[in-house]
Amino acid sequence: MLPLDQPYPEARARAYRNAGYWTGETFPQLLRKWAEDHPSHPAIIDASGTDPRVLTYGELQYRAERFGAGLLAQGLKPGARVVVQLPNCVEFFVAVFGLFAAGMQPVFALPAHRQTEIAHFLTKAEAEALIIQDTHDGYDCRVMAQGLQKQCSNLSHVFVKGDADVFTAFETVQAQPIGLPADPAPSSVAFLLISGGSTGLPKLIPRTHDDYLYSIRESARICGLSASTRYLAVLPVSHNFTLSSPGSFGTLLSGGCVVLPRSSSAGDCLPLIEYYRVTIAAVVPPLAQLWLNALKGKQHDLTSLRVLQVGGAKLQPEIAMQIEPALGCRLQQVFGMAEGLVNYTRLDDPEDIRINTQGRPISKADEVRVVDDTGDRVPVGLPGHLQVRGPYTICTYHNDDGANARSFTDDGFYCTGDIVSRDDMGNLTVQGRAGDHINRAGEKFSAEEVENHILALDRVMDVAIVSIPDASLGERSCAFVEPRTGVSIRPVEIRKFLRKREIAPYKIPDEIEIVSSLQKTAVGKLSRKDLRQQLRSKHLSEKA
């Protein structure tokens, strides 16, 4: 098995330790400490089902360690990697902290992922186990797991929350917490996150206890978290934003309480804010807009809410402006990435900064540079490629030489793919993306990944996928499809084919245009990037 590693150069690692950024703590150790410090304080309120379930810190430790011991009793060994695909529920936290206690590494999949993506994660991570819910949003994850067992020879264990059918029921994975391994090294990899994907398939992001805990600790401080924090986890709990900015982990680290709603809708979330006196919530821009609309004419007591964080995609200033008056709380913009760097507008920043920028980095040790195409720095205020190196930004993806060669500079900076400008205070404003990736309401995927799926259709000669600005989603995707000579194909057939290929539904193109020739639809012989650019412009001018 390829070892999991995040090789920060020795000199930088030493500097981060000496500066007190990396404290040597680890997740399993912290869970024990939290449970000792405030055992009966609620850690999680799960309001996703019919009856709310409350888990105290003591119970979280108890259940997590028993679950971890249960995994060992099932024959899994410390060091095993386990893909976790659970919606927002108590079991997510039991599973993840249980895996930490058993010395195993979770791989965080999103609920929207389907068999194709999960197979890719299982294979790339060499994972032996999968933790799922029985069904989610009408999709039967057990059927997916059966397919995965045939597809991935390394998958030996499937644990199911709910009706387990032929698999092992999550609730039965329990044992006396004896024989749990010693705490891991703080510099070791705690888990793998999934990249949004700029080219090709999603990549695996190894994060260490040291680096992740630093980013969470500082995020919690920047966002003013304390033991009285009630954090509403609106977006999927396994996404980096919801985990760590400051997210559920930041809330637990502060002794606060995480509230889990049934869905992200205003109808589910606004009453929960009122009922549980939620103090902070995090959403993507399209959701902020939906909440604003839902608030019109409706009375909700949102006086407990201190901060609404908006991130994951660009928040337009016109929407940003409406948030504070409508919700009666502070707007905080968050521009982050699973690879590391997270920027926040600070709660006491002037209004102009809060509305018009995506904030500045967490740490003064974040080395941020904005460069032109040749790698030279651009002057303050001008747009350029964002590159970063620092105490919680990765130096490598797992098991992906191609991506590693593309994504890091010789001096170890991560090339984010974002085009930003920076003001003289260090605040960043996101101007766009250099690569061809689509950010659809905060859910990202690469054009190339979906193009490759469409190219698998016999009747397709060529295809290009582009992002189109969309009033409610931020961006939507449009596929230009060129059929082979003498055959025809209809958009509905392409959609059906893609659904059969078991990919996350948000990757299925919102629009499909059949064209006779891609190169003629654009003009001249073009690079892929320029072709996409021309198609996008043409589409926009036609619609206008």
Ligand code: J2J
């Ligand atoms: C514009 N683009 C943004 C923003 C992310 C906190 C918040 C978000 C993420 C996240 C995260 C943006 N304005 N405010 O991990 O900890 C786009 C950029 C970025 C990519 C990363 C966190 N916030 N983006 O969204 O790994 O293009 O992380 O490079 O999913 O989302 O996506 P992801």
